[in-house]
Amino acid sequence: MLNRYAIILAAGQGTRMKSKLYKVLHPVCGKPMVQHVVDQVLKLNIANIVTIIGHGADLVKATLGEQSSYALQEKQLGTAHAVMQAKEMLASKEGVTLVVCGDTPLITAETFDALIKNHEEKSATATILTAWTDDPTGYGRIVRNEKGLVEKIVEHKDASEEERCIKEINTGTYCFDNKALFEALEKVSNDNVQGEYYLPDVIEIMKSEGKVVSAFQTNDFAETLGVNDRIALSEAESIMRKRINQAHMRNGVTLIDPVSTYIDLDVEIGSDTVIYPGTMLRGTTKIGNDCQIGPNTEIKDCRIGNETTIRQSAAFNSVIGASVNIGPFAHIRPQSEIFDEVKIGNFVEIKKSVFGKGSKASHLSYIGDAEVGSDVNIGCGSITVNYDGKNKFLTKIEDEVFIGCNSNLVAPVTIGKGAYVAAGSTITKDVPGEALSIARARQENKENYVNKLNIKK
Template sequence: MEQQTLAAVILAAGQGTRMKSSRPKVLHPLAGRPMVAFPLGLAEELGCDPTVLVVGHGADRVREAMAERNCLFVEQRQQLGTGHALLCAGEALAGFSGDLLLLCGDVPLLRTATLRGLLDLHRRQQALVTVLTAHMEDPTGYGRIVRDAEGSVQAIVEEKDASEAQRALHEVNTGIYLFRAPFVFEVLAGLGCDNAQGEYYLTDVVAAAVDAGGRVCALQLTDAEEAMGVNDRRQLAVAEAVLRRRINEALMRSGVGMTDPQATYVDAGVEIGPDTQLLPGTVIRGATRIGAGCTIGPHVVIDNCRIADNVRIKAGSVLAESEVGPETDIGPMAHLRPGTVLAGENKIGNFVETKKAQIGRGSKASHLTYLGDCELGTGVNIGCGTITCNYDGVNKYRTVIEDDVFVGSDTQFIAPVTIGRNSLIGAGSTITKDVPPDSLALSRAEQKVIEGWRLRRRKKRKNG
C-alpha cells in the first residue's frame, strides 16, 4: 500500500445488547443519519485515507447501509475486545506507516475541531500514542488515565482492573486515539488477555509505548459531552438532543429564525436560507433544501423536498419528495406526496392531496381536492371537491389539464383524459372524454322538481 499521511479505523462491531433492538447499534438513527455516519463523516473531513470500518454484529446490514461511503470493511468475527478489533484491521492497513486515528461507531458527538487539535498535538510532540481524555465527576465505567509525578501519561487502567486509588481518578479514557503505525500493530500482535475481562485491551498499547521509551500524549476535552458513548435508548435520546441543538444553533447563526428551537427538529444536512422562520413542531428531514424568506409551520413535516424562496407552509401540512416553486402557499392540512412539482405562485390549500402531480405556475387548488398522476398548465383553477380518478383497480392513468382551465366544484376526471386550454368544466361534472380548447363541458343529469311532494307524503303517513 502506498504510504498515506492519515488513516482511520472505526470500531463498529458491538452488538449493543442494552439497546434491546434487532437493529445493529451503530445503525440507530441520530438526526436523520445512522449513528456510525458521524465518525465516518469526521474521517472524511480530516482526509483520512483509507478509512476502515470494523463490523461484527449485523455485519451485512452495516455494510449495506454504508455501501456508498468511502471506506473498507473488515469483520471481527469474535468479540475479544478493542485491541482485537483494531488488530482485525491490520491486514487492510498492511504497509501503512502514517498516523492512525481510532474512532468508535457509537461515539457520535465528537467535533472536527477537537480531532484536529488531537492530531496537531500528536504530530508536534512526535508521539507514538496520543489519547483523547475527559474529566468526569462520575467516572464509573471508564478506564482511568494514570500519570506520573511530572504529569506524563503512564498507562490506562480499565475500571475492573483498577486499584482503589486508581478508581478515585477522574480523568478518563474516551476510547479515541492516534497511533503511529506500524508500531501499534506490532504491539497488538503480542498482546495477551490476562485481565478481568479476558479481552485484548487496546489500552495496553499505552504501557507498551512507555516501555519502548516513546512519547505518550493526552488531550483533555473541554466539553466532556463530546465523548459520550451511546449504549442504550436513553443515551440515544440525549445524543439526539445534543445534535439537534447544534444543528439549530448553526442555522440560527446563518439567519434562520426559530420561535422555539427546542421544539424544532431539523436533520443533519438540511439546508435552509436566511430569513426563513421555523415555527414550533416543525420536522424537516432528509436531504431537504429550503430557500430564503419562507415561513414553515407550526407542526409541519417536510421530508426530502426542495422548496424555493418565499414559500408559506401552514399548520399540519406534510410534504415528501416534492418540489415547491417560489411564492407558493401550502396548507393548512395539505399533503404533497412524492413526485409533486409546483412551478411557483401556486396555492395548495386545506385538505388538498397531490401525488405525481406537475402543477404549472399560478395554478390553484384551494380545498378538499385530490390531484394524482396529473399535469396542470398555468393559471388553472381547481374547484372544491375535485378528484382525478387515476386508478381503475389495475392500472394508473394521467389527467392533463391545459392552461387557463376553470374547473367547477365536485368534478371527477376519469383518466386518461385531456382538458384543452381555456375550457370551463361545470360544477358537479364527471368527465370521461377529452375536452377541446375553449369549450364548456358538463355532465349533470337534468334537475327534476316535484312540487308539493313532501306535503303529500306527510298526509299519506298521517292517514296511513
C-alpha cells in the first residue's frame, strides 16, 4: 500500500459565521469542527497530516497540538493556493494525498477509506468525492462527458445556466497522486470571477494531460455538509446528535426523547441506563449501567457509577459513585468526589469536596472545601463556611457525625467521629469525637412582652 498523507484546509476566517471565533473552531456536539475531521483522518493510517492555517492560526494549533503538522497561508487566495502551502513538506513524497476541508465535521473515516480505495483500485491520478443533492446551490458541479467520465468541475459562480442544473456536486474532498498534485498546482491560474486559485482546476489540468480522473459518489450527502454559517452549523449539530443518540440506543441505552437529548461525541453510557428529556451530557462524561439521568440535567466531564440517579441537577468535572441519589435541583461543582450510596437532595451544592459512603445532605445545604466521612447526616440549611474574604479553608467532618439543621461550620474546623452538632449552632472550634456541641444563644422568654409595648390588637 502506498504511503498516505492528508491536507486539511483550515485557513479561512469564515466571515459568514459573523463570529470572533474562527470558523473551524466552532464546536459540533462538544468538539471543534476541525478536530472532528482530524479524528476521522487519524483512523486511516496516515503518515503525515498537514493542516493549512491562516486566520486564528495559533488557536487552531493549540486545539490540534501534535496531531498535525502546519503550513501557514498568509493570504487567502483560494483552495489551490492553500494546498500549495504544503509543498515544502509533501511535494517530493511518493504516495496518495487526501485533501479535505476543516469545516466538514460529519464526514467519516469509512467514507475517506472508501474514497482512497476507489482511487487506488482505478489507478487514478485524482479522485473526487461527489454527492447528489436536490439543491446544489453554491456547490461546484461535476460535469461528465457522454461516457459518464468526469470532464471538469465548475464552480457555482462560474457555471452556465445549463451547468447549474446539474445535481451532482463536488464535496470539496479529493484524493490525489501526491507528486502529480503539486506539479498540477504550479499550472493553476486565477483567471476566474473571484480572481482565486481554485483547487478543482487541478482536475481539468490533469484531464488535459491525459491522466486518469475518477469520481467516487457517497450515498450520504449530509455527511459532506460544509459549515459556512450558523444555519449550517445547527444542521451539522442536529445530524451528528442524531447519529450519536442512535449509536447509544443501539448499545442498550434508553433515550426517552432523543430529539431533546444532547450528548457529546466522547460521552460513554452503560447499558440499561435511561436518559430523560432535556438532558445534556457533555465533554468526556462516563456513565455506568442502570442509571437514571434527567430530566433537565446537565453533566460535564464526570464519571458516574452504576445504578445512580441524577434528576434535574447539574454536575461538573467530578466523580460520582454507584447507587447515589442526586437532586432534584442539586449542583455538583468541579473537583468533588462523591462515594457510593450517598444522597444529595434538593437545593444542595457540593463544591471541591469529598463526600463519604452512605452520607446524606438531603436539602438546602452548601458543602464547600470539605472532607465528609461515611454515614454522616447533614441537616437542612447547614453550611460549611469556607471563605473569609481572601482565602478558602477546609472543613473536616469525620465518620458517623450528625449535623443538626441550620448549622454553620466555620472553617478551618474538624468535627470528630460520632459527634453531634445541635441545630442552629455556629461552630468555630474543633468538636471532639462522640461530643455534643451547642453553639447558640440560650433561649429566653419575656413574659407579657407584647402587652408592655401597648400594641393595639
